[in-house]
Amino acid sequence: MDRLTEYLFPKQVSTFAQDIDNLFYFIFYTSLALLAIVTFGMIYLAIKYRFKKNDEVRLTSSTDHNSILESSFVIIPLILVSITFVWGIKSYLNMVTVPNDAIEIKVTGQSWFWTFDYPEGGSTLNELVVPSGVPIKIVLSSKDVLHSFYIPVMRAKMDVLPNRYNVMWFDARHEGIYPIFCTEYCGTGHSQMNAQVVVMNPKQYNVWLAEAGSEDDDLPLDELGAKLYSKKACITCHTLDGSPLVGPSYLQTSQMWGQERVFDDGSSATIDDNYIRNSILEPQSQIVAGYQGVMPTYQGLLNDRELDALIAFLKTLKEDSEI
Amino acid sequence: MSDNHHNNYLTYPKGIMSWLLTLDHKRIGLMYLFGGMFFFFLAGVIALGMRLALATPEADFITNDQYNSMYTLHGAIMIFLFIIPAIPGALGNILLPLMLGARDVAFPRLNLFSFYLYSLGAVFVIYTILAGGVDTGWTFYTPYSTSSTTNVIPMTLGIFIIGFSSILTGLNFIATIHKMRIKGLTWYKLPLFVWALYGTSLVQITATPVIAITMVLLILERLLGIGIFDPALGGDPVLFQHFFWFYSHPAVYIMILPAFGIISEIIPVHSRKKIWGYKFIAYSTLSIAFIGFLVWGHHMFTSGQSVFSQIVFSFITYFVGIPTGIKIFSWMLTMYKGQVSFTPPMLYALSFLFLFTIGGLTGIFLGAVALDIHLHDTYFVVAHFHYVMQGGTIIAFLGGLHHWWPKSFGAMYNQTIANICAIGVFVSFNGTFFPQFLLGLRGMPRRYATYAQEYADIHSYSTFWSGILGLSIFIAVVNLLWSLRKNNKLDPGTNPWGALTMEWTHTTSPPHPHNFEEEPVLTHGPYDYDKVLVKPTLKRK
Ligand SMILES: [Cu+2]
Numbered sequence: 001m002d003r004l005t006e007y008l009f010p011k012q013v014s015t016f017a018q019d020i021d022n023l024f025y026f027i028f029y030t031s032l033a034l035l036a037i038v039t040f041g042m043i044y045l046a047i048k049y050r051f052k053k054n055d056e057v058r059l060t061s062s063t064d065h066n067s068i069l070e071s072s073f074v075i076i077p078l079i080l081v082s083i084t085f086v087w088g089i090k091s092y093l094n095m096v097t098v099p100n101d102a103i104e105i106k107v108t109g110q111s112w113f114w115t116f117d118y119p120e121g122g123s124t125l126n127e128l129v130v131p132s133g134v135p136i137k138i139v140l141s142s143k144d145v146l147h148s149f150y151i152p153v154m155r156a157k158m159d160v161l162p163n164r165y166n167v168m169w170f171d172a173r174h175e176g177i178y179p180i181f182c183t184e185y186c187g188t189g190h191s192q193m194n195a196q197v198v199v200m201n202p203k204q205y206n207v208w209l210a211e212a213g214s215e216d217d218d219l220p221l222d223e224l225g226a227k228l229y230s231k232k233a234c235i236t237c238h239t240l241d242g243s244p245l246v247g248p249s250y251l252q253t254s255q256m257w258g259q260e261r262v263f264d265d266g267s268s269a270t271i272d273d274n275y276i277r278n279s280i281l282e283p284q285s286q287i288v289a290g291y292q293g294v295m296p297t298y299q300g301l302l303n304d305r306e307l308d309a310l311i312a313f314l315k316t317l318k319e320d321s322e323i
Numbered sequence: 324m325s326d327n328h329h330n331n332y333l334t335y336p337k338g339i340m341s342w343l344l345t346l347d348h349k350r351i352g353l354m355y356l357f358g359g360m361f362f363f364f365l366a367g368v369i370a371l372g373m374r375l376a377l378a379t380p381e382a383d384f385i386t387n388d389q390y391n392s393m394y395t396l397h398g399a400i401m402i403f404l405f406i407i408p409a410i411p412g413a414l415g416n417i418l419l420p421l422m423l424g425a426r427d428v429a430f431p432r433l434n435l436f437s438f439y440l441y442s443l444g445a446v447f448v449i450y451t452i453l454a455g456g457v458d459t460g461w462t463f464y465t466p467y468s469t470s471s472t473t474n475v476i477p478m479t480l481g482i483f484i485i486g487f488s489s490i491l492t493g494l495n496f497i498a499t500i501h502k503m504r505i506k507g508l509t510w511y512k513l514p515l516f517v518w519a520l521y522g523t524s525l526v527q528i529t530a531t532p533v534i535a536i537t538m539v540l541l542i543l544e545r546l547l548g549i550g551i552f553d554p555a556l557g558g559d560p561v562l563f564q565h566f567f568w569f570y571s572h573p574a575v576y577i578m579i580l581p582a583f584g585i586i587s588e589i590i591p592v593h594s595r596k597k598i599w600g601y602k603f604i605a606y607s608t609l610s611i612a613f614i615g616f617l618v619w620g621h622h623m624f625t626s627g628q629s630v631f632s633q634i635v636f637s638f639i640t641y642f643v644g645i646p647t648g649i650k651i652f653s654w655m656l657t658m659y660k661g662q663v664s665f666t667p668p669m670l671y672a673l674s675f676l677f678l679f680t681i682g683g684l685t686g687i688f689l690g691a692v693a694l695d696i697h698l699h700d701t702y703f704v705v706a707h708f709h710y711v712m713q714g715g716t717i718i719a720f721l722g723g724l725h726h727w728w729p730k731s732f733g734a735m736y737n738q739t740i741a742n743i744c745a746i747g748v749f750v751s752f753n754g755t756f757f758p759q760f761l762l763g764l765r766g767m768p769r770r771y772a773t774y775a776q777e778y779a780d781i782h783s784y785s786t787f788w789s790g791i792l793g794l795s796i797f798i799a800v801v802n803l804l805w806s807l808r809k810n811n812k813l814d815p816g817t818n819p820w821g822a823l824t825m826e827w828t829h830t831t832s833p834p835h836p837h838n839f840e841e842e843p844v845l846t847h848g849p850y851d852y853d854k855v856l857v858k859p860t861l862k863r864k
């Protein structure tokens with residue numbers, strides 16, 4: 001990668017990234033030439049024919065066309081845009097033709113996090129793990145409003161719709177960790193609806209698949225909870241510093257341990273282990289007064305140990321804040 | 324004409340009611356002008372607030388929700404309350420009958436009604452702001468807009484009503500251009516500003532009903548739960564995007580064609596030179612207006628539409644590019660063998676040429692499907708449309724304002740200050756928006772209240788220049804308004820630029836309440852700088 005590309009673009013990770021950047025350069029340099037003609041032409045004419053202090057106001061020339069000049073203004077741009085068009089379509093066809101041997105990963109967007117389901121059965125949240133050098137087919141759908149799944153280093157983007165599956169694919173050439181953004185506006189947490197793609201070499205990937213999740217087995221509960229808190233996207237809606245975001249701050253809930261929570265229908269309940277568990281698995285059943293029922297259910301996304309961990313972590317917050 | 328007490332439309336008739344109930348196109352134009360400028364100011368202040376928040380990656384002094392509401396209001400107000408209604412409504416109203424030698428537009432009462440519809444729509448928008456804003460983006464994409472708890476209904480209702488104001492103004496202008504020209508003023512003798520208004524009006528009456536219906540469907544879906552766009556109710560969200568862009572792409576031409584018209588007037592006058600390629604500019608206006616209806620799908624290259632649609636929309640998109648490109652060369656060549664003066668309107672026109680060329684060329688990047696996949700919904704798009712809408716339309720509007728200011732008010736602003744502001748606007752505009760192309764290339768998504776650290780430097784650079792940009796425009800406008808002070812009136816006969824269009828050669832500045840004191844007779848074409856010599860004069864009273 002030359003210096004200019006490094007300056008202008010995110011790293012070229014997918015197989016088609018380079019072709020797309022080259023298409024950019026083609027348009028860029030022709031545009032630069034056209035812009036130079038307009039700019040210098042304009043400056044030259046304006047200065048050459050400027051009205052000087054001692055000039056006399058007079059009738060000016062009646063020239064107002066020149067067939068050769070005008071036809072070249074049509075023909076040259078026509079040739080240039082034809083090349084651009086054909087190139088744009090050719091590269092595009094390459095981007096939509098998914099190789100047959102691609103690994104299929106299901107991506108679900110929901111306000112405001114991403115879930116990734118792997119063919120072998122595992123699932124991750126806000127972290128897409130893929131092997132390098134293998135085509136990956138991404139099948140996208142949304143659980144609520146529109147989102148758009150964008151991986152800048154892959155030069156790939158696709159809208160995520162609630163009522164149909166959209167597909168995109170890429171083949172990553174370089175290992176590393178790269179950002180994923182949501183690029184279709186989806187409300188309060190839109191700009192925090194980020195994830196990562198982790199590109200591993202195929203061997204590591206297989207090891208990862210086999211071990212997925214088990215590495216956490218020996219973490220103490222509260223540490224695991226702290227980890228899950230950001231990994232499972234609680235952090236996009238709940239702060240740890242006491243200020244409300246989309247939902248009440250986790251710290252506030254912790255400090256109110258044992259006290260009454262009032263819900264929007266006027267009922268109330270004591271904040272205890274069962275209440276927290278229920279809030280995570282069935283958030284719509286009791287909606288804290290003053291908030292909206294937008295918390296997604298984590299049914300099926302967290303196992304019992306993970307739920308315990310999140311609760312344990314919640315309890316530690318109160319103690320920490322009292323020190 | 325001097326001591327006749329009702330010699331100009333500003334002073335006669337008198338009284339507030341004579342303004343509120345006026346049927347005079349010039350007064351209605353001024354009311355649009357001040358209404359539009361108010362909303363321009365409001366949306367501009369909101370924009371500066373956003374830029375300030377974007378100076379650092381965190382949403383410092385505002386919440387995400389406030390940011391989302393701000394960017395929605397900024398876009399919606401700029402587009403629906405300033406750019407779309409203000410140029411045709413203000414400059415179009417003031418100038419069209421004068422350029423045709425007519426006493427007024429074809430339907431003066433309808434014209435006043437349009438203005439009140441605009442005002443009513445504006446009331447809904449102001450209500451929306453006071454009630455806490457709306458956070459869907461000016462695009463109102465479903466199903467988010469169906470489920471958002473913010474004030475979607477008042478806002479869309481406002482846009483619905485303003486849409487009718489646009490349609491009626493368009494209708495009025497078309498009838499006026501067809502029926503109110505004086506004897507001998509054939510189509511090819513019309514100033515190009517009139518052609519531009521004609522093209523704009525055609526798009527207004529054909530495209531606007533579609534957005535109006537779409538807004539109604541959205542309101543019905545929210546109120547009655549009828550499933551049209553929301554999949555939860557059996558609707559299709561992509562259908563909304565088709566409806567929306569079927570209007571909103573042509574709306575780009577509602578916004579830019581009048582600017583083309585203004586530039587086609589400014590450059591010949593201030594170069595004292597016949598316009599280059601008159602017929603080409605006239606016809607390209609109409610062809611752009613027509614082709615503009617066939618390219619809406621280029622806003623949806625990542626929506627998952629069929630490969631065939633992608634190819635067709637990309638192909639047609641390039642066809643709009645070509646006539647636009649030739650116009651730019653025509654304006655540039657108009658200066659050839661002329662006498663170019665660096666007046667404020669001319670500086671704005673030259674800025675326009677540069678900025679709009681960048682706006683147009685970056686559209687070519689976005690029209691190439693494979694590249695658009697990377698750039699769609701990033702800051703590249705934000706920069707692109709600001710180069711078109713602000714660098715193009717608003718710069719042309721400022722140029723037009725400076726050009727026709729002495730005509731409309733019979734007063735001349737300080738031209739040195741105006742020139743400095745024009746240069747200030749040019750430099751700071753580039754400082755603000757050019758870096759945003761880079762942000763987009765590097766993958767920074769739009770509509771983000773917070774963003775990754777790696778984009779921070781470019782963002783704060785952009786914020787710095789946006790402050791200067793705001794200041795330059797503000798001073799430019801104050802400079803204009805300051806010219807309205809007492810004892811600064813021009814001699815009614817002055818023609819400060821030596822212009823040949825009828826509003827300069829056949830009536831006073833400011834014009835007579837009935838436009839022309841006697842039936843005007845066509846004496847020359849609008850660009851006959853090779854045949855008719857009118858010396859610029861700037862006499863004070
Ligand atoms: Cu989003």
Ligand SMILES: [Cu+2]
Pocket residue numbers: 571572575618619621622
């Ligand atoms: Cu468009």
